[in-house]
Amino acid sequence: MDHNLQSILEKHLKNRIPDDSYKALLDELQHESAMNNTSSQQILSSLKNSFCLLYQLPGKKRCQPPAIPDLPAMAEKLEQEIAAHVEECSDMAYQIRHLKTIGSVVKGGSWEAALQGDLAEIMNYVSDEMKALLGVGKEVTSFTFDEYLELVHPDDRLHFSQAVHAAVAGRTRYDVEYRIIRPDGMMKFVRDIADTLIDEITGRPERMVGVTLDVTERKGTEAALTEANRQLRILIETMEEVFFSVDRVNNRILLMSPGSKRLFGYETEDFLNNPDLWFNLVQQEDRNIIIESEGALHRGDRVTNEYRIKHADGSVHWVEARITPTLDASGRLIRVDGINADITSRKEAELALLVSNEQLKKSNEELDRFVYSVSHDLRAPLASISGLVGYMLAESTDPVLTGDLNLIKRSIDKLDVFIIDILDYSRNARLDLSVEEVDFSVLLDDARTNLKFMSSNRDGVEIRTEMNLSRAFHSDKGRIQVVMNNLISNAIRYYNPEAATPYVQITVSTVEGGVALLVKDNGIGIDPQYHEKVFQMFYRVSDKSNGSGLGLYLVRETVHRLQGTIRLYSVPAEGTIFEIFLPDLIVD
């Protein structure tokens, strides 16, 4: 009890009422103040109650009001002084300001209701914030309980009034949530908290003081959350995939969705009760996959594992696990969440594909060997005959025999070219590209060597090469060799005997994205009407030639296989130019 209050009491009461009465009153107030740490405002109301003591003093005997004739005037005076003092303290002003602030921040208002009997109440104070919440005008000053109940959603009225009655009957507090239907039709979710105040004299519930908060927004969030939760639950329960969460600190499985019954053959509880069950189901030979992925998880990286598990029914299934780790602030792995999916059928298809791919590769290799074997077995006797005929030609002086031997030689060469073309064709069509750095000088040297012994090059077609390469080039060396061999041998085969110096000029230049190959000769040329046809399979312009009709077809097919382009420019009796672009097939 503060000194101001004490001096007020002293001034107005001390010499006007009996000493023992004054002393008792002071004791009472001191006690009240010390016990409840009450504010001046409460002291004031307490003092009002305590004033009754004046009628009961001394002891239990009731004082006669006439004994102190000016008591009413004195009491009035006292009340004014105290009220003034309280205002001086300006507690109220603060409190009101605080209340307003709180009201606007929490979106709610306060109210006070006088109780009439146990059931009815009249709300005789309704704060402006409360009015705004209820959607009623500021002119409304009070509600009866029934009027208020009208505003409550019909489904919530029973629940609300029961709470109120229980609080009044038990002289306690209530804290309920219900819906308000405002006069404008808008619905609000509110949380209503109120306390029952007891009349200290009668001990009966006198009034209720409450706060009503707008929780519509929270309810909306809650509803959305509930819906999301419901959807997630449906998802988790119906999906074949198994969701799981593991507390890695305590090695506890937090979640194993019901799909586990289907995937592993065990119930959720089996996993929750035995954290090691899951790992024990993983096939022995695949456990390393899981152990090896631990490093990534500890670094906080997501992991996708594929391994086999043994289902409760004994069957083996392929499982894919996609795992997301959670690290704490210090970088410690505290939790993993993930999804397990049965990928057995996919895995089986993959394996089947792998096997058939392997078989295909094998049969391709076998075919390749077969083609080589056959071509070799065809060429070997041909080479023997060719060698012998060549020897006889060198030894013979008989012009008739020499003529005949040359005819034989020509047929042999023709057959040999055909075998080589068939072999190249078969390889180009079947084999994968084998990309590596291409050294054109080596490649052209090889071509030169290969063609050096061509019998039709006896008249000496000059092979010229020119390189303008500024960077490395990557492609399939073997296939480029086939292209170059064919083009150069064509130039030799169809050289122009009239030309002073028959030649074939090969120019290799670096261009954007690859190389340009130019094969230019001063041979007999090709009539424009055949320019398209020469690239067709088995098409031959001249029946006198040694060609198989496969050469240029093979060249174009091979260039296309190398993702390149080829163009032909030719004028009869002047020469032919093949312009080829080959892209760099660099493998990153």
Next chain:
Amino acid sequence: MEFNFNKVMVVDDADIDRILAERILNRHAFAEEIVAVDSATSALTYLNANRTQEQALPDLIFLDINMPRMNGFEFLDEYEKLPEDIKRKCIIVMLSSSLHPGDRERALSSPYVCQFLNKPLTKEKLAEIPAAVK
């Protein structure tokens, strides 16, 4: 008469190729003496039997690839196992009608092979063989 080589061995299962090789080698005075054998095993037997007589060992070997029982590559493997006093680097010329690029590479990767020639053997191809491989 000036010969390129003293002694040349021809290893080929095809008799026509052996005959042709002998004729061409003789005709162009390529070798003073020619030892022609019809299999890789006979060639090995010959080399082993003559390991103590250096003048009996060939200076150059023409080796076919496709032969029954032991082929040219298997011969190369066996040749590598021979005692050091028989072996000579760059002594073998592969002579084959194989078009497989792998065959050529494989042959030339052996330290004993100095050349890979396609059949048939001709005067022009003989000129390709470095005279001083010995």
